[in-house]
Amino acid sequence: MAGFPILASRRLRSTPYTERVEAAGLTGYTIYNHMFLPTSFGSLEGDYKHLKEDVQIWDVSVERQVELRGPDAHKLAIMMSARDLTNAEPGRCYYAPICDGNGGMLNDPIALCLAPDRFWFSIADSDLVLWAAGLAEGMGLDVKVFEPDVSPLAIQGPKAEDLMAKIFGEEIRSVRFFRFGMFTWRDHELLIARSGWSKQGGFEIYMHDSKLGTQLWDDIWNAGGEFNLKPGCPNLIERIESGLLSYGNDMTREDTPLNCGLDRYISLDTHDFIGKSALQAQQEAGISRKLMGVRISGDKIAPLGKPVDCLSGDTVIGMLTSAVYSPDFDCNLGFAMVSSDYFAEGTNIQVALPDGVRHATICNLPFTQ
Amino acid sequence: MAGFPILASRRLRSTPYTERVEAAGLTGYTIYNHMFLPTSFGSLEGDYKHLKEDVQIWDVSVERQVELRGPDAHKLAIMMSARDLTNAEPGRCYYAPICDGNGGMLNDPIALCLAPDRFWFSIADSDLVLWAAGLAEGMGLDVKVFEPDVSPLAIQGPKAEDLMAKIFGEEIRSVRFFRFGMFTWRDHELLIARSGWSKQGGFEIYMHDSKLGTQLWDDIWNAGGEFNLKPGCPNLIERIESGLLSYGNDMTREDTPLNCGLDRYISLDTHDFIGKSALQAQQEAGISRKLMGVRISGDKIAPLGKPVDCLSGDTVIGMLTSAVYSPDFDCNLGFAMVSSDYFAEGTNIQVALPDGVRHATICNLPFTQ
Numbered sequence: 001m002a003g004f005p006i007l008a009s010r011r012l013r014s015t016p017y018t019e020r021v022e023a024a025g026l027t028g029y030t031i032y033n034h035m036f037l038p039t040s041f042g043s044l045e046g047d048y049k050h051l052k053e054d055v056q057i058w059d060v061s062v063e064r065q066v067e068l069r070g071p072d073a074h075k076l077a078i079m080m081s082a083r084d085l086t087n088a089e090p091g092r093c094y095y096a097p098i099c100d101g102n103g104g105m106l107n108d109p110i111a112l113c114l115a116p117d118r119f120w121f122s123i124a125d126s127d128l129v130l131w132a133a134g135l136a137e138g139m140g141l142d143v144k145v146f147e148p149d150v151s152p153l154a155i156q157g158p159k160a161e162d163l164m165a166k167i168f169g170e171e172i173r174s175v176r177f178f179r180f181g182m183f184t185w186r187d188h189e190l191l192i193a194r195s196g197w198s199k200q201g202g203f204e205i206y207m208h209d210s211k212l213g214t215q216l217w218d219d220i221w222n223a224g225g226e227f228n229l230k231p232g233c234p235n236l237i238e239r240i241e242s243g244l245l246s247y248g249n250d251m252t253r254e255d256t257p258l259n260c261g262l263d264r265y266i267s268l269d270t271h272d273f274i275g276k277s278a279l280q281a282q283q284e285a286g287i288s289r290k291l292m293g294v295r296i297s298g299d300k301i302a303p304l305g306k307p308v309d310c311l312s313g314d315t316v317i318g319m320l321t322s323a324v325y326s327p328d329f330d331c332n333l334g335f336a337m338v339s340s341d342y343f344a345e346g347t348n349i350q351v352a353l354p355d356g357v358r359h360a361t362i363c364n365l366p367f368t369q
Numbered sequence: 370m371a372g373f374p375i376l377a378s379r380r381l382r383s384t385p386y387t388e389r390v391e392a393a394g395l396t397g398y399t400i401y402n403h404m405f406l407p408t409s410f411g412s413l414e415g416d417y418k419h420l421k422e423d424v425q426i427w428d429v430s431v432e433r434q435v436e437l438r439g440p441d442a443h444k445l446a447i448m449m450s451a452r453d454l455t456n457a458e459p460g461r462c463y464y465a466p467i468c469d470g471n472g473g474m475l476n477d478p479i480a481l482c483l484a485p486d487r488f489w490f491s492i493a494d495s496d497l498v499l500w501a502a503g504l505a506e507g508m509g510l511d512v513k514v515f516e517p518d519v520s521p522l523a524i525q526g527p528k529a530e531d532l533m534a535k536i537f538g539e540e541i542r543s544v545r546f547f548r549f550g551m552f553t554w555r556d557h558e559l560l561i562a563r564s565g566w567s568k569q570g571g572f573e574i575y576m577h578d579s580k581l582g583t584q585l586w587d588d589i590w591n592a593g594g595e596f597n598l599k600p601g602c603p604n605l606i607e608r609i610e611s612g613l614l615s616y617g618n619d620m621t622r623e624d625t626p627l628n629c630g631l632d633r634y635i636s637l638d639t640h641d642f643i644g645k646s647a648l649q650a651q652q653e654a655g656i657s658r659k660l661m662g663v664r665i666s667g668d669k670i671a672p673l674g675k676p677v678d679c680l681s682g683d684t685v686i687g688m689l690t691s692a693v694y695s696p697d698f699d700c701n702l703g704f705a706m707v708s709s710d711y712f713a714e715g716t717n718i719q720v721a722l723p724d725g726v727r728h729a730t731i732c733n734l735p736f737t738q
Contacts, residue, residue, distance in 0.1 A: 004398045006375050007408075008674040010690060011494055011617030012400060029373045031381065031400040034494070034617065039376075101506050106499060125380055125403070127496035130475060131503040137470050137643055138507020248380030248403065274506055305377040321379060 008036065015061035016151045016213025020221070024231040032062035032125045038233040045327060048237040051200055052328075055159035056232025057220055060197070060204070061151035066109070066121040066129045072141035077119045079139075079273055080132060081111060082257055082266035088113040093178040093193055095265050096121070098128065099275030103256035103282060106131055108247050110195065112180065112206075120206075122152070124247035135274070149210055155220065156202035159227040164203050166223050168192065172203070180206075185219070188212060197234045199242035236303065236324050240333050243293070243366030250291060250321040250335045258282055259337065260291045261365060289318060289339050293363040296332035296351055300325035310336050311350040311357065317342055320351045320360075333367055336360075377405065384430035385520045385582025389590070393600040401431035401494045407602040414696060417606040420569055421697075424528035425601025426589055429566070429573070430520035435478070435490040435498045441510035446488045448508075448642055449501060450480060451626055451635035457482040462547040462562055464634050465490070467497065468644030472625035472651060475500055477616050479564065481549065481575075489575075491521070493616035504643070518579055524589065525571035528596040533572050535592050537561065541572070549575075554588070557581060566603045568611035605672065605693050609702050612662070612735030619660060619690040619704045627651055628706065629660045630734060658687060658708050662732040665701035665720055669694035679705050680719040680726065686711055689720045689729075702736055705729075 006029070008014045013035045015021075021038055028040035038059055041047055050056065068076050077085050083096040088111070096111040098121075107128040109121040121128060133145040155164055164172045168183040172192065175181050180193035191206040207216055221229065245251055251260045256279055258266075268280050294310075301323055310318035323334030334351075342349060347362040375398070377383045382404045384390075390407055397409040407428055410416055419425065437445050446454050450465040457463060457480070465480040467490075476497040478490040490497060502514040524533055533541045537552040541561065544550050549562035560575040576585055590598065614620055620629045625648055627635075637649050663679075670692055679687035692703030703720070711718060716731040 004374055004395065006373070006399055007397075007672060009399075009618055009672075010621075010676050011615065014674065026373065028376075030375055030378075100502055127499055130496055131499035133469055134500040134503020135507040138504040138509075140507075246380065249378055252379075303376060303378075305383065307379050 016210040017059040037062045054228040055157035058154040070143040072143040084267035097257040103275040103278035104253040160202035297359040309352040385579040386428040406431040423597040424526035427523035439512040441512040453636035466626040472644040472647035473622040529571035666728040678721040
């Protein structure tokens with residue numbers, strides 16, 4: 001696919017930060033939720049090393065919000081989420097797998113409780129707004145379901161807190177992980193959460209007015225020199241090392257949260273939600289396949305254009321969904337959905353990469369060095 | 370955005386025809402329904418002229434199918450569609466705007482009635498499967514909603530019928546517009562409709578098994594020499610000339626079918642469907658804005674990266690959603706969503722293009738020479 005440029009349009013939107021991102025040295029895009037998402041600023045390994053040492057500014061406008069607002073907003077949020085949101089509190093974020101009636105995953109958003117009658121689901125790459133609106137319509141609920149003008153900007157990396165404190169004040173340091181607060185910036189109130197799609201620490205600014213994007217980027221950029229701030233984006237190496245799954249790549253509607261090892265983010269014994277009985281039955285019967293870590297032998301592997309087979313001898317026993325060479329592990333790491341005979345750590349399998357079959361070893365997630 | 374390549378992954382899928390498309394001289398892609406859609410094979414104008422004179426093979430796998438199957442499939446199809454599908458007959462296609470409870474458009478698929486309990490919605494660029502599944506779940510309907518393994522291949526252009534007859538037999542000539550039949554090819558039964566996203570005539574082959582893609586492409590390709598068959602794709606110039614609207618570009622959830630001039634494809638006085646009362650109220654009150662044609666003065670315009678303002682003097686009175694230079698009209702043509710004072714053919718307005726404000730004239734759709 002390399003080498004074919006893609007043009008922006010109303011259907012494939014640029015973001016409030018696009019001009020700044022491109023001026024800052026962008027070298028690769030992807031499309032995510034009908035919008036442009038940066039994928040590199042030079043090299044995957046260079047971006048990765050910088051992310052783990054300093055601080056980066058990420059245009060993650062593609063994390064669109066599905067807003068539920070109205071008397072039945074909480075009821076709908078509870079019905080949609082395999083995570084129990086019954087006692088959701090304003091100011092908190094919840095990783096919330098969303099399932100269909102068969103337990104198949106439709107998205108894995110972060111749910112933000114803004115108020116008892118107002119929720120945001122900060123989504124992965126599928127039009128979750130249509131599922132939520134369809135449910136609300138079908139159930140006759142009194143709730144508005146829409147996409148507000150919110151374009152998240154993430155500040156990620158070990159120096160993120162110092163940079164954020166310089167701009168938004170010392171009180172930002174007291175925001176705990178997966179909590180958010182309101183912070184004043186140039187007479188605007190910005191919702192800022194301690195979260196982000198890396199394990200290097202940092203914040204997500206839920207910027208609520210496209211017209212403010214350039215100014216916000218510039219203010220952060222101009223404050224960043226002393227922290228060696230650079231532009232960045234979700235990084236394939238860092239997210240695999242950190243065990244962060246990608247909806248659409250590592251999990252799809254074909255998979256349940258139990259298949260994906262997300263057991264601790266769902267509640268099968270508390271609230272009623274869509275997919276509950278299917279998940280209970282699956283748990284009772286035992287899962288037939290599960291997403292595991294794999295370490296793959298040999299030279300650095302190229303990014304996968306699509307999943308490849310996992311083999312045991314001549315038998316296909318699963319598929320490798322993501323993989324990359326990790327400099328810090330000095331090894332190729334990946335995620336593989338494998339059948340139940342291959343769940344045990346240390347099990348030897350093979351992966352059928354485009355350049356040949358290689359030896360691989362199953363391990364538990366997250367990866368440990 | 371030009372110049373930044375996008376990589377395929379499981380999340381952004383290649384198609385069963387991707388290898389052949391790239392070998393045939395592809396020069397541009399877009400992303401549509403999480404999949405790669407070709408956008409050019411050389412030049413927009415070259416592709417356009419060839420499409421209007423000869424015949425092209427288009428990889429339109431991105432036209433994903435939302436299948437409704439089961440006892441309540443017909444009931445759900447009727448509820449989803451502003452077009453009355455109550456008397457839908459097997460073997461027929463129906464252009465079917467889909468609305469939310471406010472009449473806002475969620476997609477504008479072609480509905481295919483495969484059987485009384487089995488429908489396909491051949492979709493534009495949004496995850497309509499989530500809306501349909503959400504409705505079914507919320508309404509407690511007995512219907513399966515899923516995306517089958519179907520990857521349409523379109524044969525478009527004035528010589529399409531002759532090429533298709535050579536491959537599938539003379540009886541293909543008797544398939545009428547927006548009808549489909551089953552045709553035998555290499556011991557497989559292929560669903561073939563007389564349809565496609567151009568006004569140059571042609572067919573869409575709903576190829577139902579990804580593994581057959583390369584063989585099907587090759588058989589058509591090898592038969593095409595005498596018809597000057599070339600690879601192609603939906604063409605911006607031809608589709609604007611022909612008045613074909615693009616969901617996501619010319620119409621969004623902010624617009625109703627009445628705003629988009631789709632009155633003749635909806636029925637407000639027959640069946641019950643989602644959005645009906647909102648559309649009835651809008652029709653009663655009169656629409657405040659409508660998608661109209663515009664002819665824009667001056668030199669050839671570049672493709673729009675996003676909508677631009679339509680002006681009357683200093684006042685913003687709408688937006689230009691799509692525009693292109695048409696060689697056959699020898700004029701720039703576009704679609705503009707304008708407010709009600711500007712519906713009359715011949716009304717003079719201005720459009721604020723990136724390279725300056727230009728004069729434009731409102732006209733009815735479709736364009737006439």
